[in-house]
Every structure is written in structure tokens, then in C-alpha cells.
Amino acid sequence: MASHHIQYFIVLLMATLFITIQSHSHAKLTPDFYNDVCPQALPIIKSIVSQKLNFKPRMGAHLLRLHFHDCFVNLGGPTYWYEVLLGRRDARNTTKEAAELYLPSQLFNFSQLVSNFKSQGLNLKDLVTLSGAHTIGMARCSTFKDRIYNDTNIDPNFAISLQQNCPIKGGDDNMEALDYVTPEKFDNSYYKNLVSKKGLFHSDQELFNNGIDCESDMLVELYSGDSNVFARNFGTSMIKMGNIKPLTGIFGEIRTDCTKVN
Numbered sequence: 001m002a003s004h005h006i007q008y009f010i011v012l013l014m015a016t017l018f019i020t021i022q023s024h025s026h027a028k029l030t031p032d033f034y035n036d037v038c039p040q041a042l043p044i045i046k047s048i049v050s051q052k053l054n055f056k057p058r059m060g061a062h063l064l065r066l067h068f069h070d071c072f073v074n075l076g077g078p079t080y081w082y083e084v085l086l087g088r089r090d091a092r093n094t095t096k097e098a099a100e101l102y103l104p105s106q107l108f109n110f111s112q113l114v115s116n117f118k119s120q121g122l123n124l125k126d127l128v129t130l131s132g133a134h135t136i137g138m139a140r141c142s143t144f145k146d147r148i149y150n151d152t153n154i155d156p157n158f159a160i161s162l163q164q165n166c167p168i169k170g171g172d173d174n175m176e177a178l179d180y181v182t183p184e185k186f187d188n189s190y191y192k193n194l195v196s197k198k199g200l201f202h203s204d205q206e207l208f209n210n211g212i213d214c215e216s217d218m219l220v221e222l223y224s225g226d227s228n229v230f231a232r233n234f235g236t237s238m239i240k241m242g243n244i245k246p247l248t249g250i251f252g253e254i255r256t257d258c259t260k261v262n
């Protein structure tokens with residue numbers, strides 16, 4: 001795990017201490033999983049996470065992205081931040097190779113994105129909706145370099161402004177906000193950026209790309225004009241994503257140290 005997840009582990013380590021006492025054998029994730037086995041779990045997690053968020057807002061982005069990766073591969077870790085369905089257990093194995101195999105790349109084109117999500121049981125609407133998570137967080141220059149020097153479907157002034165902190169050669173770890181307008185706010189600004197050709201990743205802009213897909217364009221336009229419908233649909237798709245083959249019941253384990261298997 002990357003070192004910037006250290007803080008996350010501190011939070012989760014503490015949370016896990018409480019979760020460890022559970023012994024239920026549920027088959028599905030449920031919102032009330034901890035009600036009987038550990039009624040204090042959620043208030044405790046909530047207070048620690050909000051403390052950390054005050055100290056470092058990007059924690060929210062780390063957690064959100066981690067949940068996405070967790071669902072697409074099996075990177076372990078209980079639920080957090082988006083407290084919807086609870087009771088997921090930790091995986092006993094995962095590999096870098098598995099992550100590279102299952103996770104989509106920011107260089108993907110539209111059809112590659114659609115089929116990657118489809119292979120996880122997620123549809124076009126989920127793809128467009130969940131990509132809205134890129135309304136918060138940061139990315140390294142190396143991940144969008146190709147786009148700002150080579151892509152045509154990008155606002156030229158936006159490309160030039162990004163090139164200042166992301167030179168053709170070097171500077172690969174320089175950071176840029178995924179949403180340059182409101183980088184720390186979970187809003188619908190990501191979609192407004194797409195409409196004005198200011199998506200940071202090639203994969204982001206593919207969702208609104210000269211009418212390459214009518215339904216995708218319409219969703220981006222809908223969300224860019226209505227943050228409430230985005231927020232509502234985001235919740236729905238997050239629950240769907242959270243339900244991708246979670247480990248429950250007797251499967252997986254509950255780590256005593258989040259950073260390694262028991």
C-alpha cells in the first residue's frame with residue numbers, strides 16, 4: 001500500500017479494534033450490521049474520520065478511491081465514509097497484478113470504460129455517475145501528461161495552464177486537482193468541467209466526447225445542471241458498487257492489523 005494511505009490505516013486500525021468482536025454469520029451486507037454486535041462502531045468511526053478530515057480534507061478522496069479499488073479487486077478494509085451497507089470483511093489475498101488487471105486506466109477510451117464496468121456488473125449510468133467521484137482529490141502529472149500535450153478534445157487554455165506544472169519531461173509526481181474549480185467540494189462541478197472540455201483525464205473526457213455516445217452525453221449534461229439528481233444517483237451506484245462480490249459471513253477475515261493479513 002502507498003505511503004499516503006498511512007493515515008487511513010491509523011483510522012481503520014482503531015475502527016477494527018471494535019469490529020473484531022463481531023461473530024455474526026451474515027450472507028449479505030446490511031445497513032444495521034453493527035447495531036447489536038457493536039453499537040458504538042459507527043459513532044466512533046464517524047468521529048475519528050471527521051477529525052482526520054478537518055486536519056486533511058484529501059482524506060475523503062483517499063477513502064473514496066480506496067472503496068472503489070476495494071470493490072473492483074479485493075483490497076480489504078471495512079466500510080467507511082459512505083456508511084451504506086455494512087459487514088464486509090477483509091480479503092486474505094490480493095496482488096498488484098489483480099489490481100492492474102481489473103482496474104480501469106485513465107487512458108481508456110469510451111468502449112473500454114464501458115466494458116470494464118460491465119465486467120463488474122455496472123452499466124453506463126453507473127460509469128458516468130461514479131466517475132463523478134473525480135470532483136474531489138488529486139492526481140499526479142504522469143497520469144494526465146499525455147492528455148494535456150496530445151489530446152484534441154481538451155480546452156486549449158486549460159491544457160496550457162496545466163502544462164505549467166506538468167512539463168513534457170519530468171515533474172511526474174507534481175499534483176493537480178481532479179476538479180480545478182472546487183477541488184475539495186463534493187459537488188457536480190466535475191460534469192460542468194466535462195461540458196467545457198476541461199476533464200483532467202482522457203477517460204473523464206471520453207464520457208462527454210463530441211456525441212460519441214448519446215446516453216453518456218445526456219447524463220453528463222443532466223448532472224452538470226442538477227447536483228441533486230447527481231447526489232441521489234451517486235448514492236444508488238455506490239451501493240451497487242459496494243455489493244460487488246463482498247466477503248461476508250465466514251468468508252475472508254477481520255484483520256487485527258489492517259496493513260497485513262492475520
Ligand code: HEM
Pocket residue numbers: 058060061062064065068104105106107108113127130131133134136137138139140143178203
Ligand atoms: C472510470 C474509471 C476510473 C479511472 C480510469 C480512474 C483513474 C484514476 C486515476 C489515474 C487517479 C489518480 C491517481 C494518481 O495520481 O496516482 C484517480 C484518482 C481518484 N479516483 Fe479515480 N478512476 C476511475 C473511477 C473512479 C471511481 C468509480 C471512483 C470512486 C467512486 C474514483 C475515485 C477517485 C478519487 C477520489 C481520486 C483522488 C484520490 C486522491 O486524491 O488521493 N475513481 N482515479
Ligand SMILES: *[C@@H]1O[C@H](CO)[C@@H](O)[C@H](O)[C@H]1NC(C)=O
Pocket residue numbers: 074093094095098
Ligand atoms: C485469492 O485466492 C483465491 C483462492 O486461492 C483465488 O481463487 C483468487 O483468484 C485469489 N484472488 C486474487 C485477487 O489473487
Ligand SMILES: *[C@@H]1O[C@H](CO)[C@@H](O)[C@H](O)[C@H]1NC(C)=O
Pocket residue numbers: 109110111112
Ligand atoms: C478503444 O480502444 C481499443 C483498444 O485499444 C480499440 O480496439 C478500439 O478501437 C478503441 N475504440 C474507439 C472507438 O476508438
Ligand SMILES: *[C@@H]1O[C@H](CO)[C@@H](O)[C@H](O)[C@H]1NC(C)=O
Pocket residue numbers: 145146147149150168
Ligand atoms: C504524445 O504522443 C506521441 C505519439 O504517440 C508520443 O510519442 C508522446 O510520448 C506523447 N506525449 C506525451 C507527453 O505523452
